[in-house]
Amino acid sequence: xxxxxxxxxxxxxxxxxxxxxxxxxxxxxxxxxxxxxxxxxxxxxxxxxxxxxxxxxxxxxxxxxxxxxxxxxxxxxxxxxxxxxxxxxxxxxxxxxxxxxxxxxxxxxxxxxxxxxxxxxxxxxxxxxxxxxxxxxxxxxxxxxxxxxxxxxxxxxxxxxxxxxxxxxxxxxxxxxxxxxxxxxxxxxxxxxxxxxxxxxxxxxxxxxxxxxxxxxxxxxxxxx
Amino acid sequence: xxxxxxxxxxxxxxxxxxxxxxxxxxxxxxxxxxxxxxxxxxxxxxxxxxxxxxxxxxxxxxxxxxxxxxxxxxxxxxxxxxxxxxxxxxxxxxxxxxxxxxxxxxxxxxxxxxxxxxxxxxxxxxxxxxx
Numbered sequence: 001x002x003x004x005x006x007x008x009x010x011x012x013x014x015x016x017x018x019x020x021x022x023x024x025x026x027x028x029x030x031x032x033x034x035x036x037x038x039x040x041x042x043x044x045x046x047x048x049x050x051x052x053x054x055x056x057x058x059x060x061x062x063x064x065x066x067x068x069x070x071x072x073x074x075x076x077x078x079x080x081x082x083x084x085x086x087x088x089x090x091x092x093x094x095x096x097x098x099x100x101x102x103x104x105x106x107x108x109x110x111x112x113x114x115x116x117x118x119x120x121x122x123x124x125x126x127x128x129x130x131x132x133x134x135x136x137x138x139x140x141x142x143x144x145x146x147x148x149x150x151x152x153x154x155x156x157x158x159x160x161x162x163x164x165x166x167x168x169x170x171x172x173x174x175x176x177x178x179x180x181x182x183x184x185x186x187x188x189x190x191x192x193x194x195x196x197x198x199x200x201x202x203x204x205x206x207x208x209x210x211x212x213x214x215x216x217x218x219x220x221x222x223x224x225x
Numbered sequence: 226x227x228x229x230x231x232x233x234x235x236x237x238x239x240x241x242x243x244x245x246x247x248x249x250x251x252x253x254x255x256x257x258x259x260x261x262x263x264x265x266x267x268x269x270x271x272x273x274x275x276x277x278x279x280x281x282x283x284x285x286x287x288x289x290x291x292x293x294x295x296x297x298x299x300x301x302x303x304x305x306x307x308x309x310x311x312x313x314x315x316x317x318x319x320x321x322x323x324x325x326x327x328x329x330x331x332x333x334x335x336x337x338x339x340x341x342x343x344x345x346x347x348x349x350x351x352x353x354x355x356x
Contacts, residue, residue: 015298036294036295037294037297037298037301040295040298041298041302041304055305055306058302059299059303062302063299065296065299066300068289068296069296069297071239072289072290072296074238074239074264075265075268075285075289075290077272078268078279081272082279093341093344096336096340097336097337098333100333101329101330103332104325104329104332105325105332108328109325112321112325113321116317116320118314118318122310122314122318129322132293133293133294134293134296135259137300148300148303148306148307149304149307149310149311151304152301153318156322157322157326160319160322160323161326164323164327165330168327168330172334174334176338176341182334183333183334183337186329186333187330210333223256223257223258
């Protein structure tokens, strides 16, 4: 019985179940720390620990899910094509915001990280934080960062971003949908895009574009590191 | 069959991108480009030039991008391997994230705001000379 509970099919089924539960909880509470990824990860960690499942074996069981990370980046081309008109109308601000944001983010991390005593593999895991997770892990891998740390960093960034950015933007009277959308999408990725969508539909659409362009800008700048 | 075809196209562009990236690194070893981004670029070109119809990848793409965080569960779970490292550095990490996030947020917001303003002034001047 215990052997069955540790089997691949149970592990995968629970992964789906915990994610669904996570989505439901997030939809109900809208609390950033209750994101589906955080909730399902915590539940799965509980399951692994409780049944004494070996992590490496469990990750092999889930490798089918990991396989889709590459295709996920590829499919980001689809929203770009669909929003082509909006992109053409705001092309220069989108490009400027994505590049400036990625440069400032990466530069300040490269300065502040070592200053606080972080090892370089740690710093390189934080450097791609201005990028959406699928591109961030890629950039972290290329630079010599630690993939799981990069995932956690992007997640924390999004959570902190959606909490801090809207009130500060309000206080600074940054209400233009393009400015708001670029800010939230570029710094807080998918979570920021959802937040922007709550504030204003156009800001949400721009944020969805900002997230992809910031990821591309981050990857291109990383080529020169 | 429809979904199988869509999965094939997206996987196909991914493989094509990785292939191209390896080809580039083979010719010029100093350049390491992420193959996934090249795959995205190729798909973007194929869709805008209408070589590939949007319907051929739309549903699978929406499934992937709409449930993005699901695919990171395995990577997030493997944080278990790094709990000691994370426990030692979490304060520094959060400081770095928060400070650099605020800096990059301000950089994005004001660079976009000023770009929009310059564009607006430029347009006004153009309208005046034409009016």
